[in-house]
Each structure stands twice: as C-alpha cells, then as structure tokens.
Amino acid sequence: MAWFLYVLIGLASGVISGMGIGGGAILIPALSIFCGMEQQAAQNTNLMYFIPTAAVALISHVKQGNIEKRSLPPVIILGLAGAAAGAFAAVRMDGSLLKKCFGYFLLAMSAYEIFRREKKGGTQNRKNEGMRNA
Amino acid sequence: MGKKFISSIVGLVAGAANGLFGSGGGTILVPALEKCLGVETHKAHATALAVVLPLTLVSVFFYLGKGQTPWGTILWVSSGGVLGGFIGSRLLNKITAPWLHKIFGIFMAAAAIKMIF
Numbered sequence: 001m002a003w004f005l006y007v008l009i010g011l012a013s014g015v016i017s018g019m020g021i022g023g024g025a026i027l028i029p030a031l032s033i034f035c036g037m038e039q040q041a042a043q044n045t046n047l048m049y050f051i052p053t054a055a056v057a058l059i060s061h062v063k064q065g066n067i068e069k070r071s072l073p074p075v076i077i078l079g080l081a082g083a084a085a086g087a088f089a090a091v092r093m094d095g096s097l098l099k100k101c102f103g104y105f106l107l108a109m110s111a112y113e114i115f116r117r118e119k120k121g122g123t124q125n126r127k128n129e130g131m132r133n134a
Numbered sequence: 135m136g137k138k139f140i141s142s143i144v145g146l147v148a149g150a151a152n153g154l155f156g157s158g159g160g161t162i163l164v165p166a167l168e169k170c171l172g173v174e175t176h177k178a179h180a181t182a183l184a185v186v187l188p189l190t191l192v193s194v195f196f197y198l199g200k201g202q203t204p205w206g207t208i209l210w211v212s213s214g215g216v217l218g219g220f221i222g223s224r225l226l227n228k229i230t231a232p233w234l235h236k237i238f239g240i241f242m243a244a245a246a247i248k249m250i251f
Contacts, residue, residue, distance in 0.1 A: 003206075003210045006207050006210035006211050006214065007210050007211070007213060007214035008214060009211060009214065010210065010211035010212060010213065010214025010215035010216075010217075010218060011214035011215070011217055011218040011221075012214075012218060013211075013215060013218065014214060014215040014216065014217060014218020014219040014220075014221070014222055015218040015219070015221055015222035015225070016218075016222065016238065017215075017218070017219055017222060018218075018219060018221075018222025018223045018225070020164070020179060021161070021235065021238055022157050022158060022160050022161045023157075023215065023219075024155075024156060024157025024158065025157065025158075025161070025238075025242050026238075026241075026242075027157075027211065027215075028155075028156060028157055029242075029245035029246070029248075029249060030245075031207070031211075032249060033245060033248055033249070035207075037204070037207070038202065040197065040200065040202050041202045041203075041204050041207075042156070043155060043156025043157065043197070044156060044194070044197040044198075044202055044203055044204075044208075045204060045207055045208050045211055046156045046157050047156050047157075047190050047193055047194045047197060048194060048203070048208045048212070049208060049211055049212045049215050050186075050187075050190050051187070051190055051191065051194070052212065052216075053212075053215060053216060053219055054183055054186065054187045054190070055187065057183060058180075058183050058184060058187060061180035061183060061184070062184075064180075066176065066177050066179075066180035066181070067177070067180050067181050067184050068167070068173045068174070068177045068178075068180075068181045071141060071167065071171050071173055071181060072181070072184065072185065074138045074141035074142045074145060075141045075142070075144055075145035075148075075163075075167075075185050076145060076185055076188060076189075077142070077145065078141075078142040078143070078145040078146040078149065079145030079146065079148055079149035079159075079185055079188075079189050080149060080188065080189060080192050081146065081149065082145065082146040082147065082148065082149025082150035082151075082152075082153065082189070083149035083150070083152055083153040083159075083189035083190070083192045083193045084149075084153065084192050084193070084196065085149075085150055085153065086149060086150040086151065086152060086153020086154035086155075086193065087153035087154070087192070087193035087194075087195075087196035087197060088153070088196055089153075089154055090153060090154045090155070090156070090196070090197070091196050091197060091199070091200040091202075098154075099249050100249065100250055101154075101155075102155050102249060103246045103247070103248075103249035103250035104246070104250060105151065105155050105158060106242055106243075106245060106246035106249065107242075107243060107246035107247070107250070109158060109161055109242060110239045110240070110241075110242035110243035110246055111239070111243070112161070112165075112239075113235045113236065113238060113239030113242060114235075114236050114239035114240065114243070116235070
C-alpha cells in the first residue's frame with residue numbers, strides 16, 4: 001500500500017503548487033516524515049517530478065506570452081552555476097545534516113507564507129498570478 | 135547597482151537553494167523578480183518557471199550521478215502530482231485566500247521544526 005501513500009502525497013503537493021506555494025514544501029517533508037525516506041532521495045524525487053510538470057506548464061506560458069524574456073539571461077547563467085554547486089554539495093552531505101538544514105530553510109519559507117501581505121488594488125493583475133504553475 | 139548584477143545575484147541564490155534543497159528556487163525567484171527586477175506580478179510566476187526548469191535539469195544530473203533515485207516512488211508521486219496540479223488549478227482559482235497561505239505556512243513550520251529536532 002506504500003504506492004497509495006505516494007500518490008496521495010503527490011496529489012496534495014500538486015494542489016498546493018496551484019496556490020503558488022512550491023510543491024516541494026509539502027512533498028519533501030511528507031516523504032521524509034511519513035515515509036522515512038532519506039533526505040537526498042526525497043529532494044531528488046521533487047526535482048524529477050518538477051521537470052515534466054514544469055515543462056507542460058511552461059509550454060502554455062510561452063504561448064500566452066507570459067515570460068519576461070529580457071530578465072532571463074543573467075538570472076539563468078549564474079543560476080546554472082548555483083544549481084550545480086548546490087546539488088554538488090547536497091549529494092556529498094550527511095543525510096541527517098542536510099535534513100536539518102532543509103528544516104531551517106523550510107522554516108524561513110513558512111514565515112514568508114504566514115507573514116506576507118497581500119497587495120491590494122494597483123494595476124497588477126492578481127487573479128492571473130500563480131494559478132497555472134506546477 | 136546595475137540590473138544585470140542584481141539579476142545575477144538573484145539567479146545564483148535561487149540556483150544554489152534549488153540545488154541544495156531540491157526545491158525553493160521558485161519561492162525565492164517570484165518575489166525577487168517582482169521586487170528587484172520589476173517584473174509584473176502575473177509574469178513573475180511564468181518567468182520563474184522558465185528559470186527553474188533549466189536549473190533543475192542541471193541539479194538532477196548530480197543527484198542521478200549519486201545513484202539515489204527511487205524510480206518507483208517518483209512515478210507514483212508524479213502521477214498524483216499531475217492530477218493534483220490539475221485539480222488545484224481549477225479549484226484554487228476560486229478559493230485562494232490569504233488565510234489559506236497562513237494555514238499552509240503553519241503546516242510548513244510544524245514540519246520544519248520536526249525535521250530540525
């Protein structure tokens with residue numbers, strides 16, 4: 001019945017992603033706490049799951065012209081370096097230490113979700129925000 | 135400071151977090167794109183996605199190399215995730231509210247504390 005739990009966890013994090021909260025904030029702790037999965041394996045699962053879902057969402061965003069292309073090149077170039085360095089460190093770290101570090105990162109993200117203020121009015125189109133993201 | 139410099143720092147931090155923690159790149163990028171780079175709110179999510187996807191491909195390469203890839207779990211979780219994403223995008227268009235973010239924030243904090251101690 002383990003597969004049922006996995007589908008359920010995927011389902012929950014998929015719904016949360018629709019809110020614009022990263023699905024990983026639910027998926028990784030759930031796999032770690034409820035399934036006893038090692039931290040690196042849980043993080044790997046989130047990354048792998050993100051690729052097809054993000055690719056599908058991205059196609060529709062490109063078609064609708066929602067991508068701000070001017071901002072992309074410098075963000076992506078240094079981003080790739082950071083992504084390589086971060087992952088290089090993660091796979092070499094002790095699993096329980098990484099779990100602890102992830103916990104602090106999650107705590108910071110939770111504070112952001114709890115204390116952030118909703119912008120009211122303005123010219124920005126809030127109803128389009130975050131709903132089509134994986 | 136030049137916009138290019140700020141963009142580079144934003145990319146570096148988001149990439150490092152996403153690689154190290156296997157998540158969170160988008161959570162950092164969306165507000166950073168809005169506040170530091172002046173990207174419109176409704177474009178920030180899509181733009182963040184366009185950044186995080188290539189970063190994830192690079193990070194995954196390192197995780198796969200280490201051989202810790204639970205393929206079966208990935209398959210089950212992904213099938214649930216695709217369905218959940220579909221449901222979420224329909225449902226939350228109607229009911230997303232600030233208090234929903236706060237409730238999930240509290241869940242996240244509880245999970246975080248459990249993982250730290």
